[in-house]
Amino acid sequence: xxxxxxxxxxxxxKPENIGLARLTVASFAAQLxxxxxxxxxxKVVVSxxxxxxxxxxxxHKEGMVRIxxxxxxxxxxxxxxxxxxxxxxxxxxxxxxxxxxxxRMGLGFxxxxxxxxxxxxxxxxxxxxxxxxxxxxxGKEPEV
Amino acid sequence: xNVEFARSGSTLVAKLSGELDLxxxxxxxxxxxxxxxxxxxxxxxxELSKLSFVDSSGLGAILGRYKAVSQLGGRMLLVDPxxxxxxxxxxxxxxxxxxxxxxxxxxxxxxxxx
Numbered sequence: 001x002x003x004x005x006x007x008x009x010x011x012x013x014k015p016e017n018i019g020l021a022r023l024t025v026a027s028f029a030a031q032l033x034x035x036x037x038x039x040x041x042x043k044v045v046v047s048x049x050x051x052x053x054x055x056x057x058x059x060h061k062e063g064m065v066r067i068x069x070x071x072x073x074x075x076x077x078x079x080x081x082x083x084x085x086x087x088x089x090x091x092x093x094x095x096x097x098x099x100x101x102x103x104r105m106g107l108g109f110x111x112x113x114x115x116x117x118x119x120x121x122x123x124x125x126x127x128x129x130x131x132x133x134x135x136x137x138x139g140k141e142p143e144v
Numbered sequence: 145x146n147v148e149f150a151r152s153g154s155t156l157v158a159k160l161s162g163e164l165d166l167x168x169x170x171x172x173x174x175x176x177x178x179x180x181x182x183x184x185x186x187x188x189x190x191e192l193s194k195l196s197f198v199d200s201s202g203l204g205a206i207l208g209r210y211k212a213v214s215q216l217g218g219r220m221l222l223v224d225p226x227x228x229x230x231x232x233x234x235x236x237x238x239x240x241x242x243x244x245x246x247x248x249x250x251x252x253x254x255x256x257x258x
Contacts, residue, residue: 015167022197040228047199051166107200107236114235 004071005031013058013065013082015051021067022046028069029076033137041115042076042135048108049080049131056100057084057129075117075136083128090121147175149183154218155255156185157248161194164202173205177212186218187255191248192225198232210242221251 007028011017022043029042046067053065068079087093094113099106113119116133123129145168148159158176162168180188188209198206206222213220223245225233233239245251 018165018167019163043197044199047165051201054166111200
């Protein structure tokens, strides 16, 4: 499928960079025909995925968080990856309200799953976490 | 994230502006807890018209304040969230435990009624 545009962003796993990541991805995604409400959803998704990397991936140390965003004519593909400690049980982590840090209510993945069309997670203990997500603007059916 | 405070009787009004996420949640938490303690307020009203963003870290910080206020027998209300913020509250089920008041005046009346 034709790639319209691509963005790669890499930064230290500091809370200070979460706002930067979501604003950068949001303005990049605005090149497609997303509604304002969909752009707000993308901001939440980036915030949750990057917060997961900062809080869980690199729980007690710092490392790099990588974001790759690719625009296709009918969808945005977003990859958020870290090289942190990984997730032992992905199915459990995806369950609504499952949490290891009660401060966030276990809603991180819930928002990601509600706002994105496809969500694929690869992770292994000690091997980092890789999340690939796609979203199409309302009314645009992705090509099969 | 900026928080401005005002007091009305036994109620503390906290007016939030900016973004509430993993970065700003600790400062929100300590400012609100400090102001509650200092003013010896029983109830808390969060005025949200200038809050442009919230995610699960922000929700957790709001819920934490609700627990603290409720434990001391007080009431907490939310006022005037922007549509994108309101949507996150709705999806999270926050409105099942916390009420939304139509205006600040009405919020202050509602908390006085208990």
